[in-house]
Amino acid sequence: MNETAAASASAADGGEPDREADATDSAGGPDPVVVGEGVRKSYGEVVALDGVDLRVEPGEVFGLIGPNGAGKTTLVRALTGTTEAEGDLRVFGAPPDEVDPQRVGLLPQSFDPPERLTAAELVDYYGGLYDAARDTEPVLRDVGMADDADAWYEKLSGGQKRRTCVATAIVNDPDLLFLDEPTTGIDPAGRRSIHRLIERLAGDGTTVFLTSHAMDEVERLADRVALLRDGAVVAVGAPDALIAEHGGEPSLEVALDGPASEADVESVRGAVRGALSVGAEEGGAEGGADASGSEDASAVESTREGLRIGGVRPEGIGTAVDALEAAGVAFESLAWSEPSLEDVYLRLTGEEYSPRSEGPDGVTRGGGDR
Numbered sequence: 001m002n003e004t005a006a007a008s009a010s011a012a013d014g015g016e017p018d019r020e021a022d023a024t025d026s027a028g029g030p031d032p033v034v035v036g037e038g039v040r041k042s043y044g045e046v047v048a049l050d051g052v053d054l055r056v057e058p059g060e061v062f063g064l065i066g067p068n069g070a071g072k073t074t075l076v077r078a079l080t081g082t083t084e085a086e087g088d089l090r091v092f093g094a095p096p097d098e099v100d101p102q103r104v105g106l107l108p109q110s111f112d113p114p115e116r117l118t119a120a121e122l123v124d125y126y127g128g129l130y131d132a133a134r135d136t137e138p139v140l141r142d143v144g145m146a147d148d149a150d151a152w153y154e155k156l157s158g159g160q161k162r163r164t165c166v167a168t169a170i171v172n173d174p175d176l177l178f179l180d181e182p183t184t185g186i187d188p189a190g191r192r193s194i195h196r197l198i199e200r201l202a203g204d205g206t207t208v209f210l211t212s213h214a215m216d217e218v219e220r221l222a223d224r225v226a227l228l229r230d231g232a233v234v235a236v237g238a239p240d241a242l243i244a245e246h247g248g249e250p251s252l253e254v255a256l257d258g259p260a261s262e263a264d265v266e267s268v269r270g271a272v273r274g275a276l277s278v279g280a281e282e283g284g285a286e287g288g289a290d291a292s293g294s295e296d297a298s299a300v301e302s303t304r305e306g307l308r309i310g311g312v313r314p315e316g317i318g319t320a321v322d323a324l325e326a327a328g329v330a331f332e333s334l335a336w337s338e339p340s341l342e343d344v345y346l347r348l349t350g351e352e353y354s355p356r357s358e359g360p361d362g363v364t365r366g367g368g369d370r
């Protein structure tokens with residue numbers, strides 16, 4: 001376990017390092033909606049969940065992210081009582097299989113409803129499984145399917161099908177809604193309507209447990225995010241906090257005609273050091289960053305497309321361009337970017353393309369070929 005994992009695996013709430021403090025609600029706040037402590041699940045030899053600790057507070061949108069096979073769907077299934085798992089799992093204070101189904105909505109990752117029904121009939125059908133269900137029409141309107149209410153499910157596009165499935169998950173007006181990759185296969189307009197729906201549900205007090213591979217979606221929607229890797233939570237916190245802690249610096253991506261040579265990297269380092277007047281001592285800048293934001297010369301590194309100058313804030317871009325020219329590096333294009341949840345994901349899953357891991361021979365061996 002690396003340092004980050006060790007520090008955050010016990011941080012079941014907002015990055016607090018003390019796991020004991022997370023296990024109880026000594027502050028006397030509202031009871032968490034979901035609690036998992038030491039949750040384990042194996043399929044034969046395959047360890048899907050390896051001691052997951054988490055808690056989800058009432059009304060929050062909790063995002064669960066992680067690579068394929070990290071255990072997200074298994075955790076959703078464990079929390080919804082659709083698979084058994086070891087450890088302590090509580091939903092509304094009860095074991096998952098004892099929770100009133102009226103209070104929980106679930107959109108599974110794989111959901112194949114009967115096809116010989118219209119969208120409206122399908123929502124009617126699922127509504128009929130509950131003691132009290134919402135009217136079908138407004139539910140379909142919520143997911144942007146009102147105009148296709150009478151279309152056969154089998155004739156709908158993939159995105160329309162998914163939206164109809166979301167409708168079946170909210171027809172009981174749940175207090176807690178599990179959405180396992182709700183927007184997979186949905187076009188941008190459909191995604192946006194689902195996003196608005198999630199925001200509205202959360203605004204109305206519904207607790208939402210969302211898994212997704214769309215980092216922009218999770219960054220936008222989630223109050224807190226847990227990153228699952230190899231069946232364990234390796235980081236948890238608000239997106240902004242995770243980005244600040246793990247996302248890295250803003251950077252300027254410089255496109256060349258391929259990875260920059262070690263000689264080019266050295267030249268740019270030298271020019272950056274001079275042009276940006278940054279501290280170049282080993283171990284980083286003593287006096288912190290200047291207007292460029294570049295904190296030390298090692299922030300220049302080779303990438304697959306060219307090179308990256310790390311720590312460049314918007315006001316430092318012109319100076320960085322001057323440094324490139326001074327170094328005699330002809331670039332094709334520049335792209336400045338701020339760190340995002342995707343950077344956090346890539347760093348903490350070890351899937352980042354990282355020329356820093358290059359060997360002494362200067363050959364880049366980046367990961368993250370996704």
Ligand SMILES: Nc1ncnc2c1ncn2[C@@H]1O[C@H](COP(=O)(O)OP(=O)(O)OP(=O)(O)O)[C@@H](O)[C@H]1O
Binds near residue numbers: 046047048069073075
């Ligand atoms: N029913 C099953 N039988 C055997 N192994 C399973 C089963 N379900 C999941 N697994 C395994 O458990 C591990 C976790 O799978 P899971 O589906 O929970 O991951 P995930 O994070 O949801 O992945 P994805 O992002 O691809 O949906 C994987 O190694 C998977 O192959």
